[in-house]
Amino acid sequence: MELRPLGNTGLNISSVGFGASPLGSVFGPVSEDDAVASVREAFRRGINFFDTSPYYGGTLSEKMLGKGLKALGVPRNEYVVSTKCGRYKEGFDFSAERVTRSIDESLERLQLDYVDILQCHDIEFGSLDQIVNETIPALQKLKEAGKIRFIGITGLPLGIFTYVLDRVPSGTVDVILSYCHYSINDSTLVDLLPYLKSKSVGIISASPLAMGLLTENGPPEWHPASPELKSACQAAAAYCKDKGKSITKLAVQYSLSNKDISTVLVGMNSVGQVEENVTAALELATFGKDQETLAEVEAILSPVKNQTWPSGIQQG
């Protein structure tokens, strides 16, 4: 598995990252055995980056990931773990007091002494000025205390990243995590890449399958896309199936192709999905993208290209 540098962190992480939200059963029930086996298979096949949050499955994802990582039985410096703070089943709280308490709770669930990256989770739901003036300074203290190594921010609207990065001293925010903006149906992250590179932040792009839109089974009930976007993606998936092609492989390969992105986080909850996604990465390196099918799928998706959905609160 290809390793890519993550901004200025000095970390080299696998181009396919393991998104652990499905381990919180948010895309359907997952047994503990399947969760642990998925993590083991991912590591065995060269994935060294694992992302979770206390929000996923109301802490279940962190607990499952912790069990899976423990079962690896390898030295702690052989894998990179990111979790998040500020978003919980109970709601949002980006106060210094809550995020400081949050990391101790996460470390206990993950059975770890430190996480590599702690990210403020979906900051568009909080006050961005609080993120700049209170939350990130609290995370800097956690860095000094050795509980986290690097600081990140995540969310859907791309404007949140420029807002925060323009207001914090250079080097304060180490990574950003954007989701659903570098997949076949929505590639708007591409316009922000030069800015992000100029700020030397590591770029994590999540949800190449658009949180299930670009799968044969389709998205979960809670998916926020419009009916129009959902049906266009299902038409694209059906087209690939009829042609004997895999929409997920096409989508994972599309997202992996831009090397300015350090890692593509794919949510996985079975050994089979790990195998398929790692194979997609290896085949991309050997054969390149399936340009013909990609062009056909892009044509099907063109009426909904770059369509997204609202997320967050009015700032100001």
Ligand code: NAD
């Ligand atoms: P995704 O686009 O990766 O899709 C995940 C869905 O696709 C799941 O149902 C999964 O089981 C399924 N899947 C994966 N591989 C498959 C395969 N080969 N064949 C068929 N189905 C397959 O969406 P995601 O899980 O939401 O995103 C990936 C990760 O990124 C998350 O787990 C999380 O760690 C992170 N993320 C973070 C944020 C945030 O911070 N706000 C938002 C979204 C995602």
